[in-house]
Amino acid sequence: MKVLCSNSKLHEGLQLVGNVVTTSTTKPILQAIKLETVNDMLEISGTDLEVGMKCLVETEKVMKSGSVVLPGGRVMGLFREWTEGKVQLEVQDNSCRISGEGCDFKLLGYAPDEFPTIPSFTEKGHFEIDSGKIGEMVRKTVFACASERLRHTMTGVLMEVKGDVIKMVATDGRRMAYIKEKVVNKDKISRNSIIPAKGVQQLPKIAAHSSEPMKIRLEDTHMVVKTEKITLYSQLIEGQYPNYEEAIPKEDGEKLEVDTEILSGAVRRAAFLTTEERHVIRFKLRKGKVIVSAETPDIGNAEIEISVDYSGVEMEVGLNPDFLLDGLKAVGKGPVRFMFKDPNTAATMRAGKEYLYVLMPIRLAEA
Amino acid sequence: MRKIIHVDMDAFYASVEELDNPGLGGKAVIVGGSLEGRGVVSSASYEARRYGVRSAMPVSRARRLCPHGIFVEARIERYAEVSEQLLRIFKEYTPLVEPVSLDEAYLDVTGLEETLGDAGHIGRQIKKRIKDELGLIASVGIGPNKFLAKLASGLKKPDGFVVIKEEEREEFLTDLPVSKIIGVGRVTEKALYKMRIYTIGELRQRPLDELVENFGKWGNALYYLSRGIDESPVVAEWDPRSVSRSFTFERDVKDLLAIRRELYRLTEDVTGHLKDTGVKARTITVKIRYSNFKTITRSITIVPPTDLTEMVWRHVDTLLKEKVTLKDKAVRLVGVTLSNLAPAVTEEFEQLCLFKGLNTSLDEKLQRAADRITKKYGSGSLKKGLLLP
Numbered sequence: 001m002k003v004l005c006s007n008s009k010l011h012e013g014l015q016l017v018g019n020v021v022t023t024s025t026t027k028p029i030l031q032a033i034k035l036e037t038v039n040d041m042l043e044i045s046g047t048d049l050e051v052g053m054k055c056l057v058e059t060e061k062v063m064k065s066g067s068v069v070l071p072g073g074r075v076m077g078l079f080r081e082w083t084e085g086k087v088q089l090e091v092q093d094n095s096c097r098i099s100g101e102g103c104d105f106k107l108l109g110y111a112p113d114e115f116p117t118i119p120s121f122t123e124k125g126h127f128e129i130d131s132g133k134i135g136e137m138v139r140k141t142v143f144a145c146a147s148e149r150l151r152h153t154m155t156g157v158l159m160e161v162k163g164d165v166i167k168m169v170a171t172d173g174r175r176m177a178y179i180k181e182k183v184v185n186k187d188k189i190s191r192n193s194i195i196p197a198k199g200v201q202q203l204p205k206i207a208a209h210s211s212e213p214m215k216i217r218l219e220d221t222h223m224v225v226k227t228e229k230i231t232l233y234s235q236l237i238e239g240q241y242p243n244y245e246e247a248i249p250k251e252d253g254e255k256l257e258v259d260t261e262i263l264s265g266a267v268r269r270a271a272f273l274t275t276e277e278r279h280v281i282r283f284k285l286r287k288g289k290v291i292v293s294a295e296t297p298d299i300g301n302a303e304i305e306i307s308v309d310y311s312g313v314e315m316e317v318g319l320n321p322d323f324l325l326d327g328l329k330a331v332g333k334g335p336v337r338f339m340f341k342d343p344n345t346a347a348t349m350r351a352g353k354e355y356l357y358v359l360m361p362i363r364l365a366e367a
Numbered sequence: 368m369r370k371i372i373h374v375d376m377d378a379f380y381a382s383v384e385e386l387d388n389p390g391l392g393g394k395a396v397i398v399g400g401s402l403e404g405r406g407v408v409s410s411a412s413y414e415a416r417r418y419g420v421r422s423a424m425p426v427s428r429a430r431r432l433c434p435h436g437i438f439v440e441a442r443i444e445r446y447a448e449v450s451e452q453l454l455r456i457f458k459e460y461t462p463l464v465e466p467v468s469l470d471e472a473y474l475d476v477t478g479l480e481e482t483l484g485d486a487g488h489i490g491r492q493i494k495k496r497i498k499d500e501l502g503l504i505a506s507v508g509i510g511p512n513k514f515l516a517k518l519a520s521g522l523k524k525p526d527g528f529v530v531i532k533e534e535e536r537e538e539f540l541t542d543l544p545v546s547k548i549i550g551v552g553r554v555t556e557k558a559l560y561k562m563r564i565y566t567i568g569e570l571r572q573r574p575l576d577e578l579v580e581n582f583g584k585w586g587n588a589l590y591y592l593s594r595g596i597d598e599s600p601v602v603a604e605w606d607p608r609s610v611s612r613s614f615t616f617e618r619d620v621k622d623l624l625a626i627r628r629e630l631y632r633l634t635e636d637v638t639g640h641l642k643d644t645g646v647k648a649r650t651i652t653v654k655i656r657y658s659n660f661k662t663i664t665r666s667i668t669i670v671p672p673t674d675l676t677e678m679v680w681r682h683v684d685t686l687l688k689e690k691v692t693l694k695d696k697a698v699r700l701v702g703v704t705l706s707n708l709a710p711a712v713t714e715e716f717e718q719l720c721l722f723k724g725l726n727t728s729l730d731e732k733l734q735r736a737a738d739r740i741t742k743k744y745g746s747g748s749l750k751k752g753l754l755l756p
Binding site for chain 1: 717718719720
C-alpha cells in the first residue's frame with residue numbers, strides 16, 4: 001500500500017473510528033486501526049468486537065493498493081498532533097512508513113489477517129431516516145440507560161421499527177425516555193432490537209458527518225448502519241426488554257406546563273440543599289404555582305416558587321433531581337408538560353408530540 | 368476525673384511470629400510485606416531493632432542493616448486473630464474499649480474502683496493476663512485522658528508500665544519534644560520550630576490567640592494538649608466506614624473457579640456483617656493481588672444501597688469478569704470491601720420502580736428464605752452451587 005493523503009482528512013476519520021476502539025482490552029489487535037485502500041479512497045476501521053466502524057477518507061492519490069494494521073493509540077495520537085499538510089503512507093511488510101512535511105516515521109504494525117472482519121452493509125432489508133433526526137433521538141434517550149450490567153437489557157436502547165414509525169426507548173428502571181419519529185421503510189421492516197449504549201452513541205457522531213439519510217439494517221444479532229462514507233456495526237443485546245408500554249401512565253392526572261429553562265434553574269438550585277442520602281427534591285403543586293423544594297435535616301431548606309397555570313389537586317411529589325435535570329437537558333428549551341397522578345405513581349414530562357420522559361417518584365416520609 | 372488505660376503491644380507481629388515458632392525466640396525477627404525485598408518492614412523484634420531496623424523501612428534496607436535477621440512474611444489474619452483474643456480480655460473489664468489498630472487500644476475504666484480496683488490495679492492485671500494467657504508482652508500506660516495514657520505507654524517500652532497522675536501531668540510534659548503530642552507530625556513540628564517552640568513546656572508558654580492564629584482549630588487543641596488536657600472520649604463503637612475482608616491463598620492460584628469461590632465466601636462474610644450492624648452499602652470493591660504483589664482494586668457504586676448477598680455477589684462477579692485481567696496471572700490474595708455505608712432504615716425515602724419485579728424484591732425474598740433455612744437447619748445447610756466441590 002502506498003497512499004498520499006491530507007493530514008486533516010486522515011485525522012477526521014481516525015477520530016471517528018477512535019470512538020469505538022477500546023483502550024482497556026488485553027487484546028492489542030482490538031486497540032488497532034486498519035487502513036486499507038478502496039479504489040481511490042482509504043478505509044479506516046476499528047472494532048472492539050461489540051461495536052465496529054469503517055470510514056472512507058478521500059486521498060490525494062493511491063499509488064499502490066493494500067492494507068496495514070497499526071496500533072490505534074499511536075496513530076490517533078500522531079495525527080491529533082499533525083493535522084496540517086499532506087502525508088504519505090507506505091507499507092513495508094507489516095510496518096508503515098509515515099512521511100511528509102519533513103517528518104519520517106516507521107511504525108510497526110500487526111498482521112492484517114489478525115484484524116477482525118467488520119460486517120458490511122447490504123442493501124436489502126433496511127430502512128432510512130434523516131441523519132439529524134436519528135442523532136436527536138439518540139441524544140434524547142441514551143442517557144437514561146442503566147449503567148449497571150445487572151439489568152443487562154437496560155444497558156442498551158430499544159429500537160422499535162414498524163410501518164413508517166421508529167421508536168427509541170431507554171430506561172434504568174426508575175426513569176424512562178421515549179421518542180418516536182418517521183422513517184422511510186420501503187422494505188416494510190418490523191423489528192425490536194436492543195442496541196448497546198456504545199453502539200447507539202456512535203449514531204449522532206456519524207450523523208454529524210453525513211447530509212444524506214442514514215440507512216439502518218437490523219439483523220437478529222447485530223445492526224449495520226450506513227452513510228455515504230461510514231459503516232457502523234453494532235452487536236445487539238439479547239434478552240427481553242421490559243414492557244415499557246405498561247410503564248407509561250395514562251394521561252388522566254393533573255397537568256401543568258412550565259418553561260424548561262426556568263424549571264431546570266430551580267431544580268439545580270434546590271438540589272444544592274440535598275445530600276447523597278436524601279437526594280430528593282419536592283414538587284409541591286399549589287393553585288397557580290409549583291414550588292420546588294428541598295428539605296434536609298442538618299443542611300437546611302430551599303423553596304423556589306414558579307408561577308404556572310394550575311388549578312388541579314394540591315399534592316407533593318418527591319423526585320430525584322438528577323433524573324429530572326437529565327430529561328430537561330434533553331429537551332433543552334421551550335415548554336414541557338407534566339402530568340402527575342399521585343405521589344407514588346409515575347409522572348410524565350412531554351415536549352412536543354414525540355418526546356416523553358417518565359419519572360418514577362421517590363416516596364416521601366410523612367412529615 | 369477519668370481513668371484511661373492505653374495498652375500497646377510490644378513488637379506485636381514479630382512477637383506473634385516468635386510465639387508460633389519457638390525457634391525464633393530472642394532472635395532478630397523482621398516481619399515484612401514481601402520476601403522478595405520489595406515490601407516494607409511492618410514489625411521488628413527488639414533484637415532486630417538493636418541493628419537499627421525500624422517499622423516502615425524497606426525490607427531491602429533492613430537486610431543490609433541486619434543480614435542475619437530472620438525475615439518472615441506478614442500474616443495479618445493470624446495477628447487479627449490474636450488481636451481478637453486481646454479484645455476479649457479487655458472487654459472483661461469494661462465495654463468501653465477503643466481499638467486503634469490490631470496491637471493498640473484504649474480502655475476507659477473510670478468509676479470501676481469499687482468493683483475491680485483502681486486503674487493501676489486493672490492495668491497490671493491486664494498486662495499479666497496478656498503475658499500468662501497469650502504469651503505476649505504489652506506496655507501499659509495510664510492517665511487521666513487518652514493523650515497522657517498513650518504517652519505513658521510509650522515512655523518505658525518494651526514491657527513498660529507507667530502511670531501519669533493528674534497532678535503530675537504538666538511536669539511530665541514540660542521537657543518532652545512537641546513531636547510527642549498525638550497529631551504533631553512533620554508539618555506541625557516544622558511550623559512550631561519556626562516559632563522557636565521545641566518542647567511541650569515551651570508550647571505551654573504561648574498564648575491561645577497566637578496558636579489559633581497560626582494553626583486554627585488545631586492551635587486550640589495544641590494549647591490544651593500542652594497542658595495535658597484532652598477531652599476526647601474513648602469510643603467503643605463508631606460508625607464503620609467500610610467492611611472489608613480478604614483472603615490469602617495458601618498457594619498462588621490461576622484457577623478462576625477457585626478465585627470466584629473465595630470471593631463468594633468473602634461476599635457472604637461482608638454482607639453478613641452488614642446485616643448484623645444494620646447498614647447497607649453503596650460501593651462495592653474487589654481487590655486482587657497478583658503473585659508479584661501488584662494489587663488492583665475495582666469498584667462500582669450502586670443505587671439503591673444493598674445488604675443482599677446475591678446482589679453484592681453479582682456486582683463482585685461482574686467486576687471480576689469485566690474489570691480484572693486474570694489471563695495467566697497467578698493471584699495471591701482476593702478481597703471484598705463494602706463502603707459508602709448508609710443506615711438500612713431508609714424506607715422513608717424510597718425510589719420507586721417503573722417495572723414490577725425489577726426491584727430487589729426477588730433477591731430480598733431469596734435472602735429471607737435462605738436466612739430462615741439457615742436458622743432452622745444450621746449454617747452450611749444451604750450452600751451456593753458455586754461452592755460445591
